[in-house]
Amino acid sequence: MPTQALMTSVDIYCERTDASYWSEPINAITNLSFILAALWGYWIYHRLQRQNGDAKGDILILIALFLAGLIGVGSFLFHTHAQVWSSYADVIPIWTFVAYYLFLAIYRIVGTSLARAFRIYGITLVCIICVLWAFSNLLLATNATEAGGDGLNGSTQYLPGIIALYGFALVLQLRKHAARGWILAAALVFTVSIFFRTIDMDVCSDFPLGTHFLWHTLNGLFIGLLLQALVRFGRKKSVQVM
Template sequence: MSTQTLMTSIDIYCERTDAGYWSEPINALTNLSFILAALWGYWIYHRLHKKNGETKGDILILIAIFMAGLIGAGSFLFHTHAQVWSSFADVIPIWTFVAYYLFLAIYRIVGPSLARAFRIYGITLVCIIAVLFAFSRSLLASNEADAGGDGLNGSTQYLPGIIALYGFALVLQLRKHAARGWILAAAIVFTISIFFRTIDMRVCSAFPLGTHFLWHTLNGLFIALLLQTLVRFGRKSAR
């Protein structure tokens, strides 16, 4: 990919009106929600760690908390620079966090052996990819794709995540796991946030600010709920 391509401007949100750095101030600043989610996660982690008198840190949990903060930083870069290179800074931390969290949640919260956790993780990834592929083929066949590339302003990529979340919540409910309410709440918040991401470009004429900032705000809460679930119920001492 050439340098010129990487520097190409991207304008796919209502709030952006030009290629300027500060053309999306609300979309940029609401990325603080991810930083706050990470700080809340670390605060609870530190409090529980100290309460239990543990002398060694849980590096796997700390990595997840750090990754959550990177989501905010990457998204801030995208909504200020709004170029192809910054879109990678936005997307890579998100999907890295998703992939890492998915495995850690299976291993630490569901609680299988490490080998079985990898097997479940692999099967889950294959199912997610299959669902995403099916959605993509269906949309291409119907010729309903819009500027977002999928008819949903680019939100199709997150639909397998919704399915996986509700599936995970169901598994925890069947097991009567104490974390089931947290995951269900996270799934509901994520569903609502995707709705606001999807309608952003469709409401520009009536609401020029758009609704993408609500995607950020609610996603910050979503990430916070995921981290709290991991910190409270996925710690080694809790198993």
């Protein structure tokens, strides 16, 4: 992509009124929620590490914590620079975390073998792609022209994630897994979060600040809950913390 195209301004959120760096202060600052989620996860991780006398640590969980914090950095860049290049800085960390966490949840939280985890992971990815394809065709058939190009302010891409999350919560519930409450809580928070992301542009006339900042704040909590499930019940030797 040409450099000039990468520098093109992006204005798709209610709070932004011009192309200046600090035109979305609330949207930018609320990205701290992702950093706090990662720090909360590391605090519990470190606590369990000391409790178990584990000097080696768990690199797989540490990577997940790092990726969670990186979401906040990337989103901050997008809501300050608001250009095409920074949109990649926003999207890439998000989907990297999602892809990584999905595998780690299957492998560590469910507790399958590595080979079985890869099989389930592959099947899940195919299902997600199929759902996205189906939604895309449906939206094209209905000629959706709302902000974001999908009639939902760009939120369609997250719908397969909701389905997968509730499916994962159901599996854990059937297994009576100790992490089931954390995952269900995460799914419920994410559902509310997507609602606020979707209505952001629709409420501009009555609420100029918009609701995208609530998407950030709730997503920080959502990521935090996912990390708690992983840190508490996805370690090499799971230890429950009340």
